[in-house]
Every structure is written in C-alpha cells, then in structure tokens.
Amino acid sequence: MCDWELNQVSIVGIIRRFVQSMTSIQYLVDDMTGPPLNVKLWVNMENCGLINFASPGTYVKVLGSLRNYNGQRSLLAMNIRCVKDLNEITSHMLEVVQAHMQLFGKVFDVNMNTTAALPLDGRSHHEGIIPDGLSTIQSEVLNVIQKFSAHEYGISFQDLRTKLNYLSFLDIRTTLAFLINEGFIFPTIDEQHFKSPQQ
Known part of the structure; x- marks a missing residue:
C-alpha cells in the first residue's frame, strides 16, 4: 500500500464460501475493498471439535498475516470470529477512514472524496479542530x-x-x-x- 509492506492486518467481511480439510479451513472473505480474499486457518486435530465454522453469508472479523504469492493475496488467519454486533462493522469502517487520514494526510468526506489536506504531523492547527485519536x-x-x-x-x-x-x-x-x-x-x-x- 503506497510502497509500504503490510503484514498484520484486521479485516471485517462476509464469508462467501469455505472448504474444510483435515488440517485447515479455507475461507473466501469479501471485505468489499476488492476481490474476495483467500483466508486460511490452520486447525489442530485435537481442537477441531471446538472450532465453530462460520457459514457463507456470515460477517466475520479476521486477524492475520497478509501473504502475497505469485501476485495472489491471501491471509494466514490467527483468529476468526463471527461479528455478533453490527456496530462493530461501522466501527471498523471508521477505523479504516481514520487510518487513511493519518497515512495520506488528507481529510475525506463520507464518500471518501478528498476535502482538504492536513499538515504532515496529522494535526490541524485551525481553531476548533481537535487532534486525532480523541473520542x-x-x-x-x-x-x-x-x-x-x-x-x-x-x-x-x-x-x-x-x-x-x-x-x-x-x-x-x-x-x-x-x-x-x-x-x-x-x-x-x-x-x-x-x-x-x-x-
């Protein structure tokens, strides 16, 4: 992303399909930012019975390591959990917008159109505008x-x-x-x- 290597990521998306094998579960997760992402979760045979498999159409939050092999992006999941509170989806979207504002030094409107530029330190010095990161x-x-x-x-x-x-x-x-x-x-x-x- 902008010549930066991303490694540990968190995504929220919908499971489009999954395939279970003896050692792993392969999910196809659509986070609406591009083509659905291949997500692989390794499972331990002893703990296999404890894992709740998310079905297609379920919103999930995935934490894992981003991989790029032969131009194909995939995610090696450390944790996958179902999203039970839909406010978590909204919260995740707001975190994404805030990350873009901090990374690119720009202010976006609700449609992700650029409205103004911020100083490089990420804080505005105009009266009435509050520093990033405050509730x-x-x-x-x-x-x-x-x-x-x-x-x-x-x-x-x-x-x-x-x-x-x-x-x-x-x-x-x-x-x-x-x-x-x-x-x-x-x-x-x-x-x-x-x-x-x-x-």
Whole structure:
C-alpha cells in the first residue's frame, strides 16, 4: 500500500464460501475493498471439535498475516470470529477512514472524496479542530478548556461542568485525567482549574 509492506492486518467481511480439510479451513472473505480474499486457518486435530465454522453469508472479523504469492493475496488467519454486533462493522469502517487520514494526510468526506489536506504531523492547527485519536467526549472537553485557556487560571471544574451539563460528573473527571496524562491540558492554581498549553 503506497510502497509500504503490510503484514498484520484486521479485516471485517462476509464469508462467501469455505472448504474444510483435515488440517485447515479455507475461507473466501469479501471485505468489499476488492476481490474476495483467500483466508486460511490452520486447525489442530485435537481442537477441531471446538472450532465453530462460520457459514457463507456470515460477517466475520479476521486477524492475520497478509501473504502475497505469485501476485495472489491471501491471509494466514490467527483468529476468526463471527461479528455478533453490527456496530462493530461501522466501527471498523471508521477505523479504516481514520487510518487513511493519518497515512495520506488528507481529510475525506463520507464518500471518501478528498476535502482538504492536513499538515504532515496529522494535526490541524485551525481553531476548533481537535487532534486525532480523541473520542467525542474528550474532544468536547478539550475544546471548552482551549477556549478558556486565555484566562489567567484557565477554567474551573465547576464552570466546565456548567458548560458541559449534558455530560456526567464521571465522564468529565475521567476525561480530565486522560487529557492531563496525555499532555493536552494541565492544572493551574489547584486541581480544579485547567488550561491547555496549545493556546
């Protein structure tokens, strides 16, 4: 991918067919990014009875090593499991989009069309845009703290709770601990006032 060798990968797709032998199971998994991928899972004779075989039409998540032999891609699976919660498919798609944004330094819209370029460090320095890798709650808390970082002591915990009254006390406290540990914010005059060094 862009002259980079990929080795350990995670894919989510639909099983199109499978063939079982004495020592392995061969799956044809379609992750909708190209032709279906050949996936091989070696099985141990003693554990063969413990393996649940996924049937065609089932969504699975596969972790394994990518192989390329004579121009044919295949995946040597370490783990295959059925996807029981369909939110996992959406989550995987979002991870793929985020990986593309980080690898290519571009921002994509919902149809994967390029909308703007990011600086090479992967972070935007425009006001209101949050660094990569933060959850929605972490982004919201950081955004409010950044807005008040111009004040001498930053923002108090009580004012932060007032501004983010739709978040629970525990969510705000947990997020503050994370943001401090990651260096996004720091306490000022006491443990109840916070600023961001990015202002």
